[in-house]
Amino acid sequence: MFLVLLFSTCLAIIIVRQYLKVRKLPPGPTSLPLIGNIHQLVYHTWRHKGIVEAFDYFRQTYGDVFTIWLGPIPHVSICDYETSQEVFVKNGNKYKDRFLPPLFEHISGNLGLVSANGENWAEMRRFALxxxxxxxxxxxxxxxxxxxxxxxxxxxxxxxxxxxxxxxxxxxxxxxxxxxxxxxxxxxxxxxxxxxxxxxxxxxxxxxxxxxxxxxxxxxxxxxxxxxxxxxxxxxxxxxxxxxxxxxxxxxxxxxxxxxxxxxxxxxxxxxxxxxxxxxxxxxxxxxxxxxxxxxxxxxxxxxxxxxxxxxxxxxxxxxxxxxxxxxx
Incomplete structure (x- = not known):
């Protein structure tokens, strides 16, 4: 009985935490704790015959800006030119603290463009442009x-x-x-x-x-x-x-x-x-x-x-x- 109660409590905490995170982000398919939308992404990739077609389905369903959860990590997809220009060109430096794969950060030591973050990335971006x-x-x-x-x-x-x-x-x-x-x-x-x-x-x-x-x-x-x-x-x-x-x-x-x-x-x-x-x-x-x-x-x-x-x-x-x-x- 105690194990069932403990499991139920942990599950409820995980679901509530996931819900609170989802509320702060653009709309998207309903995500599950831990696995996110991976199951839906796989299904729609199979159903629509390709990953690009699957993302186009999500765009048509949820709008030009939507959220896909890859496991516990959210990814916001921007699918129209005007918003992309506004976010990444005009206000690019505001997004200098991004999620990077741990392996990338370890190998690069926060150097470069793709695998850098923070002020290092912002400076290299400014110089390159x-x-x-x-x-x-x-x-x-x-x-x-x-x-x-x-x-x-x-x-x-x-x-x-x-x-x-x-x-x-x-x-x-x-x-x-x-x-x-x-x-x-x-x-x-x-x-x-x-x-x-x-x-x-x-x-x-x-x-x-x-x-x-x-x-x-x-x-x-x-x-x-x-x-x-x-x-x-x-x-x-x-x-x-x-x-x-x-x-x-x-x-x-x-x-x-x-x-x-x-x-x-x-x-x-x-x-x-x-x-x-x-x-x-x-x-x-x-x-x-x-x-x-x-x-x-x-x-x-x-x-x-x-x-x-x-x-x-x-x-x-x-x-x-x-x-x-x-x-x-």
Missing amino acids: GAFRSMGVGRDLMEERIMVELDARCSEIDASSIDGTSVVHISSFFDITVGSVINSILVGKRYDEHNKQEFLDIKALFDANADLFTVFDLFVPVWFLKKFFPSRFERFVKGVENINNYVSREAMERYEKMRSGECPIDPEDPQSFVEAYLLKLEEEEKKLKEEPDRMYTMKCLRFVIGDLWLAGQDTTTTTSSDESYLSPT
């Missing part, structure tokens, strides 16, 4: 860069044509085109037939880490992974390290050339995101010679480049397909 704007992102100058890349890519297709016909693998075409634009903006180097393998190596590293990572890794404490899944933990840490080391190679080389005076950077006209960052790093070093703990470091740059690569490459190329296209030249 300013650097990209100065390089023409969002303006005609960026469009020109993209068109130059597309012209070069189409010339390669024409050169590889046989009897006036080219076979184009759409997914590969968009992958390397997007990757080349990203790398050009970040480190000032595009990919062509001579160095295409470098891009393929980067993509293989990202794909391997993505295949390893699961929803389980989002929420489980780091100590739990270390204790019960040590090999999995080490593989993930090593994967992130390999990615950051590979994508930041040119940045490290550029840093050494700047420090040695072999190739100085024009403060009025940085040619890439890395050059803009190195100028900022040099400026901060002059200000904080006596201060050992500073925000702008080469370690931080490695994580920033890795995050920008992941965000730009993955979200853009997922719109492409694996189909081939016969192009008469």
Whole structure:
């Protein structure tokens, strides 16, 4: 009898606490203690033939701003452009204290963009947006860069044509085109037939880490992974390290050339995101010679480049397909 009463009391406390949390958030499907809306998300993903379609169903049912609970953690989804612009662009700094997977925070040490939080994230966000704007992102100058890349890519297709016909693998075409634009903006180097393998190596590293990572890794404490899944933990840490080391190679080389005076950077006209960052790093070093703990470091740059690569490459190329296209030249 005592156990039944204890169980009922605990269950009632959990339900009341869940109800109080739900009341403060935008509407959404009714969540259960501990598992949240996972069961509904799985069902609607199956019913509507995809996760995107499931979220579209929730949007139609609960409005453009709704809450989905993934286990005990709420996620507010914003599905219209105006609200997204208001929240993330105009008032982005108000959301600098966010939930991050414990594993991400442990690996990054609160560095970078995707895996950083608080003032570190806000500062890197401010710098990145300013650097990209100065390089023409969002303006005609960026469009020109993209068109130059597309012209070069189409010339390669024409050169590889046989009897006036080219076979184009759409997914590969968009992958390397997007990757080349990203790398050009970040480190000032595009990919062509001579160095295409470098891009393929980067993509293989990202794909391997993505295949390893699961929803389980989002929420489980780091100590739990270390204790019960040590090999999995080490593989993930090593994967992130390999990615950051590979994508930041040119940045490290550029840093050494700047420090040695072999190739100085024009403060009025940085040619890439890395050059803009190195100028900022040099400026901060002059200000904080006596201060050992500073925000702008080469370690931080490695994580920033890795995050920008992941965000730009993955979200853009997922719109492409694996189909081939016969192009008469």
